[in-house]
Amino acid sequence: MTMSRRKKIKWSFFVFFIPVFLWLFLLIVLPQLELLRMSFLKTDYYGESGVTLGNYLAFFTEPIYWLTFVRTAGYSILVTLVVLIIALPVSFYITKVADFKITNFLMVLILVPFWVSELIRIYGWMILLRESGVINHFLTSVGILREPVEMLYNDITMVMGLVYTTMLFMIVPIIGVMESLDDSLIEAAHDLGAKKITIWRTIIIPYIMPGIMSGSIIVFMLVLGSYLTPNLLGGKNSIWFTEQIYNQMIIYFNWNQGAAFGFLLLLLSSFIIWLALKLTKQDWRTVIK
């Protein structure tokens, strides 16, 4: 009796589990394994093949590769910090200051940009910022600028674009934690003699740290792995690491090298996140929660 019952449960478990498992395995794990295999394969112009670490070593021996990565990682950290600095007061305003109706309106305002695709959003920016664009037109006709300037294709515009497109992913987790912060904690700190800055430093930031960390990880990974924004808005003489992978695979047709770069991106970014968690003394388990 109990045996057959247990078997039944197992059956239904498999019925539900197998599609999920297949989906995960076939579409995510399998391609990754194939890429991993490819990254260790040698290719040369004579069509010879064999196992090698050369694809990985190339990253460290060719300065152009690792410099691109350092630049990409540096800008990703910068973008994450800028997003964080903007997100803190914004989330505080939304959760603690604004009243109910304004809160909803602000959330919609933050969500709206994500109803259009990234590409459309960036073309929107380009229409605004290019030499013959709306802003230049306005500034010259008002007389602030003598002649139009090119505002696209530089790193500042690129950082602004990345900040804009990833802001939501910082604000949402921070708001999630901040909502549970009891207002009376802030008042108690104020009552015990703390100034505004001290309250942020000693009460609010320690309390919302899990939200800050998960938001930062998401933003950092999104920026590091983004392709459209840095390539369309960024300067032409500086190149994003994802573009390096694209170039290897699509332009040079060197899939093995591209795959190796892909895995290096994964490993190095994981390392950076691990380092950041260590430095801020956070436990990854609380962050994932």
Add this chain to the structure above:
Amino acid sequence: MEIALSVQNLSKKFGDFTAVKEVSFDVEDGKFFSILGPSGCGKTTLLRTIAGFYEPSAGSIKIRDKDMSGVEPNKRPVNLVFQHLALFPMMNIFENIAFGLRRRGEASREIEKKVNDILERVGLPGFGNKKIDQISGGQKQRVAIARCLVLDPSVLLLDEPLGALDAKLREHMKVELKKLQAEVGTTFVYITHDQSEAMVMSDHVAVMNSGSFEQVGSPQELYHNPKSSFVAQFVGNNNRLPVKVHKDERGNFLARYLDGRDYLLEGEYDLSSGEDHDLFIRPEAIVINPPKESEVSNLMRCEVKAILFDGGNSRLLVIPEGTNEELLVALPQNKQYDNIRVKDKVEIGWNKAAAVCFKKVEFKIYDDV
């Protein structure tokens, strides 16, 4: 005696709604002052205005003779123990208590000494390294008070700090808190909706009703000489009897109750604005079957509806003859009344000086107990 806190004509409005109406009181240094009132009467609003979280709409607050208008909460020499304590969950107990001292920039040696001293004082020695969620409700209570006391405030404000505790612990903490206050000698302003808390702990109690003070006095004064119907009802237990007051030919004032009989009243009454009154008789002022030779002014015939046994606090629920009303009568446990049974006819008596009578007014007491 120096005045630690002086509040004059204080009002606080939220839009059109007046939460605190023209409240005035002085608290002497080292006293335990309570503000007692039903839920929603504006106690928290008053306390938060004193602490500096609300700007008063009118009136003034002086602490040790210094005017507090425009002074931020972090600059006021008062500290507030919050209704839900508001201990900092990201810090251990030591850091919670040290928080205020650190903000003052005191030396860490000094801080350590003061924190350990106060932990000793509130009966939690060696608890410094524990986390907030590792201690019990009563202990949290003491940490919240210690966190304020360590700063040696001119006035300590407490917003129903025992509200979250269970009945037994609350009973215990009442006494603890009173002892602690006597020991440290800090001025306490304590708000509560629990009249027994206020009575047990305070030197003076202010009874608050929908935004204004009805009466300020010692617990004994409030109990024996309530100045209004609300105070009579709210402080201690009381039977409220709807009566019509009239004057007989000899000039005595009499109260006619629903049973059709007249009962003697103490004092003079102005009957120009109607004769509807409420007569208040405390259960403990009533004698059951008074002996013939005793001099009780009033006698009433009743039937016993129920015997509410509760040890020393036992009472009899009786129905006056010819009415549907219910009265509570104290039932002393001295074996004298052990033969009383439900449905028995009893006579109850009280001295006219032990009862008070006020013009009928409508009010609501939202009591959640």
